[in-house]
Amino acid sequence: MIELDNVAYNYGGAELFSGLDLQLAAGSFHFLTGPSGAGKTTLLKLCYGELVATSGQARLFGQDARGLDRDAVAQTRRRIGVVHQDCQFLDHLTLAENIALPLTVSGRTASADDLSDLLGWVGLSKQTEQFPPQLSGGERQRAALARAVIMSPEVILADEPTGNVDWEMSQRLLSLLVELNKMGKTILIATHDISLIRAAKAQVSARVLRLKDRRLQLAGADL
Amino acid sequence: MDVLNRLLELLAGDPQADRAVPPTGFTARLTVLSAAAMAFLAVFALALSLATGRLADRWSAELAKTSTLRISAPQDQMDAQTRAALTVLQSTPGVAEARPLSADEQRALLAPWFGPDLPVESLPIPQLIEIIEDADGYDATGLRARLQAEVPGAVLDDHTRWREPLVEAASRLRLLGIVSLALIAVTTAAMITLAAHAALAANAQVIRVMRLVGARDIYIARAFVRRFTLRALLGAAMGTTLGTLAILLLPRADAAGGFLTGLGFQGWHWLWPLVIPALAGLVAFVATRQAALRTLKEQS
Ligand SMILES: Nc1ncnc2c1ncn2[C@@H]1O[C@H](COP(=O)(O)OP(=O)(O)OP(=O)(O)O)[C@@H](O)[C@H]1O
Ligand SMILES: [Mg+2]
Numbered sequence: 348m349i350e351l352d353n354v355a356y357n358y359g360g361a362e363l364f365s366g367l368d369l370q371l372a373a374g375s376f377h378f379l380t381g382p383s384g385a386g387k388t389t390l391l392k393l394c395y396g397e398l399v400a401t402s403g404q405a406r407l408f409g410q411d412a413r414g415l416d417r418d419a420v421a422q423t424r425r426r427i428g429v430v431h432q433d434c435q436f437l438d439h440l441t442l443a444e445n446i447a448l449p450l451t452v453s454g455r456t457a458s459a460d461d462l463s464d465l466l467g468w469v470g471l472s473k474q475t476e477q478f479p480p481q482l483s484g485g486e487r488q489r490a491a492l493a494r495a496v497i498m499s500p501e502v503i504l505a506d507e508p509t510g511n512v513d514w515e516m517s518q519r520l521l522s523l524l525v526e527l528n529k530m531g532k533t534i535l536i537a538t539h540d541i542s543l544i545r546a547a548k549a550q551v552s553a554r555v556l557r558l559k560d561r562r563l564q565l566a567g568a569d570l
Numbered sequence: 571m572d573v574l575n576r577l578l579e580l581l582a583g584d585p586q587a588d589r590a591v592p593p594t595g596f597t598a599r600l601t602v603l604s605a606a607a608m609a610f611l612a613v614f615a616l617a618l619s620l621a622t623g624r625l626a627d628r629w630s631a632e633l634a635k636t637s638t639l640r641i642s643a644p645q646d647q648m649d650a651q652t653r654a655a656l657t658v659l660q661s662t663p664g665v666a667e668a669r670p671l672s673a674d675e676q677r678a679l680l681a682p683w684f685g686p687d688l689p690v691e692s693l694p695i696p697q698l699i700e701i702i703e704d705a706d707g708y709d710a711t712g713l714r715a716r717l718q719a720e721v722p723g724a725v726l727d728d729h730t731r732w733r734e735p736l737v738e739a740a741s742r743l744r745l746l747g748i749v750s751l752a753l754i755a756v757t758t759a760a761m762i763t764l765a766a767h768a769a770l771a772a773n774a775q776v777i778r779v780m781r782l783v784g785a786r787d788i789y790i791a792r793a794f795v796r797r798f799t800l801r802a803l804l805g806a807a808m809g810t811t812l813g814t815l816a817i818l819l820l821p822r823a824d825a826a827g828g829f830l831t832g833l834g835f836q837g838w839h840w841l842w843p844l845v846i847p848a849l850a851g852l853v854a855f856v857a858t859r860q861a862a863l864r865t866l867k868e869q870s
């Protein structure tokens with residue numbers, strides 16, 4: 348699905364990471380950990396084509412990300428659901444409209460049933476008509492996950508999807524991702540939350556990658 | 571037709587896409603206002619070019635029509651000179667018809683001054699010959715020279731020729747009207763382009779989010795284009811209505827007012843202003859579309 352091949356990236360200064368390889372095979376489940384500032388978010392941005400590698404090659408669904416034109420990038424993003432660390436909502440749209448936005452921009456409409464099922468699962472049934480600035484950090488994160496999965500994308504990239512929610516809710520969100528993985532979706536979660544990783548490994552076979560000191564490594568079995 | 575199809579598709583609309591781009595009250599009102607002002611001006615430019623066009627046509631038609639030959643001669647030579655003049659005229663290229671006025675016609679012409687009972691036959695008044703020109707007209711200088719040689723008592727009066735510079739001025743005014751219309755269209759396009767640029771810049775973050783969830787540029791552009799096209803249509807419709815009303819309410823003096831009160835529309839020409847909002851919509855559509863697609867290409 349997504350492959351990074353000998354990739355390096357810098358924001359104009361020193362290399363954030365280099366010589367980095369990553370393969371997200373179809374149906375795989377990955378965690379990405381590492382210290383704050385190591386470049387996890389940056390790595391995810393390479394995976395959905397918001398950033399282009401300084402060197403090396405990123406292949407999204409077999410296509411070199413560097414060669415994609417605007418429309419092709421848009422097309423690719425419809426196949427990848429992303430939970431952004433900073434959520435990225437449109438503040439003038441209601442929560443329901445924000446969650447349905449990926450469908451809207453691709454010319455489809457959300458079935459009311461699907462939407463309310465999804466909102467129910469992430470515990471936001473009562474907030475559908477509220478606007479993002481009126482929501483708590485955890486509510487926004489849950490909405491971001493709902494928006495990421497509404498298109499039923501082949502790949503889901505989640506950046507700290509449980510950073511602001513309680514343990515119980517984080518388990519609910521995790522089980523949603525696990526269920527999607529069992530349906531064949533490819534999942535990558537960037538997180539600091541070790542207990543989330545442990546809980547996931549009890550349910551699926553997940554690989555844990557650690558980004559540290561400019562390298563990406565497989566984490567030890569203790570995780 | 572491609573543009574038309576896209577325009578119709580656009581006006582049919584996609585309320586969801588419209589919602590995705592937040593309303594910008596200030597640029598919206600400015601766009602409506604300027605479109606209205608431009609349409610108002612366009613109505614007058616249109617009325618001006620139509621009115622001056624009519625004037626030019628009428629005057630040049632009158633120009634082409636007639637001139638008069640006046641023969642003053644002693645009574646006994648009158649018939650001979652008239653015949654000679656007719657011979658000359660009939661052999662002059664550009665003269666379609668030459669006809670001596672009858673005594674009755676001459677009396678009718680003089681009646682306003684001398685009353686109906688004037689004994690025309692017994693008075694030494696000149697004989698008039700009406701000359702009707704063909705489309706090309708005749709060479710007045712050449713004709714005068716020949717008449718001088720053959721009909722000493724003849725005076726050629728091509729009295730309508732003084733209007734020639736007026737006809738030219740009227741044609742020039744019509745041209746100015748058309749140039750004004752073109753300038754108004756260009757200004758409208760420039761103004762809407764600026765407004766669209768401002769709206770796109772103000773919504774950079776919205777555009778970013780829409781792209782993140784997979785919106786294509788054309789989709790984002792359409793939301794802006796639709797908005798500005800509708801605003802331009804609305805503004806232009808208001809401006810056109812006001813402009814047309816203003817022309818309708820111009821004091822309608824009698825014919826003596828001439829050109830000034832002739833500034834208006836006649837008959838089916840009243841339909842012409844309807845073209846203005848449609849044109850404004852088209853201009854807004856093309857201008858916003860270009861601006862949006864270009865800006866989106868630059869924004870990354
Ligand atoms: N747009 C940017 N311009 C310049 N530097 C940036 C930019 N975005 C991120 N960085 C820098 O790149 C480094 C990696 O940032 P990134 O957001 O990828 O880290 P992260 O691993 O996701 O951290 P966290 O766990 O805190 O989310 C940071 O030092 C950050 O300051
Ligand atoms: Mg991060």
